[in-house]
Structure formats: structure tokens, C-alpha cells
Amino acid sequence: MQNIRVTLVVQNCPVKRFAHNLDLTIKHVSAAARHNCDFVVFPEMNLTGYTPSDLSNAVTLDSGWMEELHRLAQKHNMAILTGLLEKSDSGKIYATHLVFRPNQAVALYRKIHLSPFEAPYFSCGDDVGVFKFKGLHFGIQLCYDAHFPELSTAMALKKADIIFFPHASPRGTPEEKSASWKRHLTARAFDNAVFVAAVNQVGENDAGLNFPGISMMIGPDGFLAGQNIAYENKMYTHVLDISLLEQIRTHKMRYFLPNRRANLIEEQS
Incomplete structure (x- = not known):
């Protein structure tokens, strides 16, 4: 498989400031296209900003x-993963990440x-979706999802090759956030033999939170x-050697993963 x-x-x-955030998102997509990227991944709720208690910020699809x-x-033959606070047709509020791919309907993951x-x-999503693009299967988890190992395992069992973890995680320094992510995200990758990619918002969000x-x-x-620290809008492109998946999995x-005794876990639950 290609890189x-x-x-x-x-x-x-x-x-x-939805229009502002959307415009910035479009500019980043265009810049990523100039780097010939296959996936461009944005933080949790990058389009609406993150406000857990202010539901007036929610938007419809x-x-x-x-x-x-x-x-x-x-146009660019890429997958775009972007997030928002969604107000559904039923009136429920979800933390949602959207998946845009060529020649496919828009897909979504709800936290x-x-x-x-x-x-x-917010309302909880209940679909452990795994998507596909350019021969690669991928899952999405949002921020707090990362602390539940069984969700990554469920995605790996659905043949995920990479799991994206968009975050809207405030407080602390980048170094403190790095130490936190290294404690659990490395385990999600190692235990399930998947690539893991995480990205956070940055700076003040005009609602009292700093990321x-x-x-x-x-x-x-x-x-x-690879790890990148940013104090402003910044994008980083990583080239993944997909052959590493086969090296690990053979x-x-x-x-x-193939040797886990799932029946014992089910019997104890």
C-alpha cells in the first residue's frame, strides 16, 4: 500500500464565529492540498468553537x-475531517465530526x-463507525472518548488502520497535554496495532477557555x-509508511488483537 x-x-x-472558522478551515484545506495530503484533520468543534453549556452555538447540517x-x-481527492456542535433535526445536541470524501455521501461521527x-x-452518539478512503480504514474519536480503551478495540476489530482523535481540550500547557496524551494514546496505538493521530484547538476561544x-x-x-507544539494556527503534515501495519500485524x-479472549470478557459483563 502507498504512503x-x-x-x-x-x-x-x-x-x-462560524463564518470566520469556516473560511479559515477552507484556507487550511487549500494549503493542505498544496502539500498533496490525503487526509486533513481539524480539532473537535473547529467550526463552531467549543462551549459545553452554551447550546445557542449549535448549528444544523x-x-x-x-x-x-x-x-x-x-477537487483535491482528499478526505476532510471537520467538527461542530450539531443541532440535529430532532433538536438533540451532539459533538459531531464530519467526513467529506470524493464520490461519497458525507458521513459523520457523534461523540x-x-x-x-x-x-x-449533549446527547451521546451510539455508532462506532469505521470509514474507508484510499484503501485505508479509519475511525474517529472525540477528546474524552480517548479514555475508554474498548472503543479503540471496537474500531480495530472493524479493521481500522488509523484512529483520529480531534480534541477540544482546554487548560494546561502544551507540554502537560503532551504528557497526558502519551500516557493513553500510545497505548491505544500499541494495543490495537493502529496509527493514532491527535490534534487540539489553540488559544483563547472568546468564551473563557484557553487551549x-x-x-x-x-x-x-x-x-x-511526530509531535508538534503550536501557539497559533498551524498545520503539520505527516507521511505514514503504511507497510508498518503489515510488519506489526504479521x-x-x-x-x-487476534489472541484476545473476548468470550471471557463477555461472560464477566
């Missing part, structure tokens, strides 16, 4: 701006695990493949 180029966008995402992102995905700050306001700008790429061997002592 895959993944661009992670550390973005400042002020709340209630409007065909106008979605068609523009879909057109760019088609499954809500933090204690989000749970009073440490950071992105991270981890290989299916659990080793850090090694008897480095690929654990």
Missing part, C-alpha cells in the same frame, strides 16, 4: 457550506463518551512518530 499523507491542523476556534467542503474534497461537563447538555496547541502522530508500534509477538 499516506496526513495533515493535522491546530486551529484557533472562537465561538459564535446545512447543505450550503457542506457542499463547499464536499467540492473541495472532490460516544461525554465528559461530566458535557453530559448535562494548548498540540498535534501528535503515533505509529502502530506505539512509538511517537509478527506473532507484536499483534495482540
Whole structure:
């Protein structure tokens, strides 16, 4: 399988400035296209900004701006992963990440695990989706989702090769966020033999939250493949050697997933 180029966008995402955030997102997509990237991945809720208790910030999935992102995905033959606070047709509020790919309908992932700050306001998603692009299977998890190992395992069992972790994780320094991510995200990659890519918002969001700008790429061997600290809007492109997946998954002592005894776990639950 060919190498895959993944661009992670550390973005400042002020709340209630959807048009501004969308314009910046489009500019980043165009810049990523100039780097011949296959995937461009934005932080959680990059289009709306992150406000767990202010539901007036939520937007519906409007065909106008979605068609523009879909057109760019088609034009540049890339997958665009971008997020928002979604107000669904039923009136429920979701933390949602959208997937735009050429010649395919727009797909979405709704955050499954809500933090204690989000749970009073948002609804949980319930679809452990795995998507496909350029021969690569991928999953999406949003921020707090990353702390639940079984979700990554469920995606790996659905043949995920890479799991993207867009974050809207405030507080702390980039170095502190890096230390936190290294504690659990490396385990998600190593245990399941998948690439892991994470990216956070950056800076003040006009709603009292400040985000440490950071992105991270981890290989299916659990080793850090790249880390980037940002103090402003910044994008980083990583070239993934997809042959590393086969190297890990054909090694008897480095690929654990086929040997898990799921029946025992089910019997104890």
C-alpha cells in the first residue's frame, strides 16, 4: 500500500464565529492540498468553537457550506475531517465530526463518551463507525472518548488502520497535554496495532477557555512518530509508511488483537 499523507491542523476556534472558522478551515484545506495530503484533520468543534453549556452555538447540517467542503474534497481527492456542535433535526445536541470524501455521501461521527461537563447538555452518539478512503480504514474519536480503551478495540476489530482523535481540550500547557496524551494514546496505538493521530484547538476561544496547541502522530508500534507544539494556527503534515501495519500485524509477538479472549470478557459483563 502507498504512503499516506496526513495533515493535522491546530486551529484557533472562537465561538459564535462560524463564518470566520469556516473560511479559515477552507484556507487550511487549500494549503493542505498544496502539500498533496490525503487526509486533513481539524480539532473537535473547529467550526463552531467549543462551549459545553452554551447550546445557542449549535448549528444544523446545512447543505450550503457542506457542499463547499464536499467540492473541495472532490477537487483535491482528499478526505476532510471537520467538527461542530450539531443541532440535529430532532433538536438533540451532539459533538459531531464530519467526513467529506470524493464520490461519497458525507458521513459523520457523534461523540460516544461525554465528559461530566458535557453530559448535562449533549446527547451521546451510539455508532462506532469505521470509514474507508484510499484503501485505508479509519475511525474517529472525540477528546474524552480517548479514555475508554474498548472503543479503540471496537474500531480495530472493524479493521481500522488509523484512529483520529480531534480534541477540544482546554487548560494546561502544551507540554502537560503532551504528557497526558502519551500516557493513553500510545497505548491505544500499541494495543490495537493502529496509527493514532491527535490534534487540539489553540488559544483563547472568546468564551473563557484557553487551549494548548498540540498535534501528535503515533505509529502502530506505539512509538511517537511526530509531535508538534503550536501557539497559533498551524498545520503539520505527516507521511505514514503504511507497510508498518503489515510488519506489526504479521509478527506473532507484536499483534495482540487476534489472541484476545473476548468470550471471557463477555461472560464477566
